Amino acid sequence: MTVKNIALCAGGYTGEYEVSINSAKNIAANLDPAKYKVYTVLINRDSWFHDTGHEHISIDKNDFSLTIKGEKIKFDFAFITVHGTPGEDGKLQGYLDMMGVPYNTCDATTSAITMNKAYTKTIVHGIHGLHAARSMQLHRKDGHDVATIAANLKFPLFIKPNNGGSSVGMSKVHNIAGLPEAIEKAFHEDDQVLVEEFIKGREFSRGIARIKGKITVLPGTEIISTKEFFDYEAKYTPGVSHEITPADLSPEKSDEIAEILTEIYLRLNCKGMVRIDFILLDDTQDFYFIEVNTTPGQSSASLIPQQVRAAGMDLMEFYGDLIEGAF
Structure with missing residues (x-):
């Protein structure tokens, strides 16, 4: 079996830089070393580099390669875990398309559209059972x-x-x-x-991915925030919000939601794994769409790893399936 060279792209240009680094560490720890040689590529505005632990080696952007001790390393695959620009808005995807390097996320068009909340709402409008504020x-x-x-x-x-x-x-x-x-x-x-x-109801987030050719909806997470809404502090400060995975939903409601999420995934032409946030209205339990995250957080405490574990799946196998599925 040939070992594939994986560029694990992390960092980015936003305030979520550290979140991305934590995601990368967890992904690296859960990629099978028998199948993949992982090189973390840190993406900053002024430089893209691989940190060997001893030195920063620049990426040659002309062909997306790395030269270590005279040996040129070309990447078979890019695992993108950059939140915000340029990894979530289609810019990095467009570059990798031009380089002919496959990757784990939605394509450039879908990534760009889903970063724009208003455009996304327009496209998903009309899906049976889906409402939007x-x-x-x-x-x-x-x-x-x-x-x-x-x-x-x-x-x-x-x-x-x-x-x-x-x-x-x-x-x-x-x-x-x-x-x-x-x-x-x-x-x-x-x-x-x-x-x-403002939509008053219970807030949920649920991952969905194409695994072995089949669209798989993961168990949901209910987010209960002590703050008035789930903002940056609530999201990343321990104890400010409480996450329940799997969420307490009836099997019928869970299946109904899974159908809506699958339709969103298909209509937006999503690839790989995405996470969809939504609210169930307090009195009617109607599904209200919030947004799609195309590079959801992957630290060990993040929602997708929680949901993969709740589904009884192995995270290493899950990431491996995402990589193999992109080929």
Whole structure:
């Protein structure tokens, strides 16, 4: 059996750099050393390099290769675990497509579209059983009349960067007075901002992946936050939110959700593993779509590894299947 050279791409240009590094460590620990030789490639704005432990060796971006002690190493596969840009928004995928290197995530088009919350909602609209919060999209260069927003949408409102990952720049606003500051905070993160009505219900996140050619929906996780909403602090500070995997759902409800998630995966032409966040409305249990994460966190405490374990699957086998499936 030929051992494949894997470029484990981590880092990125956002505040989620450290989260990505933790994901990479866990993935590296769970890739079968008999099948894969793993080289962690750290992606920064000014350099892409492999850290041998003794030195930083630059990646040759002309052919996506690495030269160690005179030996040129070409990669058979890229395992992307960069959250935000350039690993989640299609830029890295486009580059790898041009280099002819297969990878574990959605393609460049799907990655770019799903980073944009408003565009994603438009595409999944009409899926049977799927609802989405009423919303408005704001662009930095246009005027932002708070009176118009208040007239069209019901408070409380969520204000969030349209392309942001990890809930940075998000606010919950209860009246018109809070809108200007919240909008400014979101525009600090992005040129487009999404204002949407608050949906009151239980919040869930559920992984879905194509394994051995078959779309597999993992057990769900319910997220119970002590904060008013699941923001960056709630997501990454121990004890602020409580995660229950597998989530307490009836088998019928779980199957119904799995059907909706499968339809989202197919309609967006997803590849590899993605994680879909949604809310079940308090009174009706209706499914409200939040977003798709195309490079979900992979630290040992992250939701997908939790869900893989809850499904009785082996994480090493799961990652191996993602790699083999991309070939």
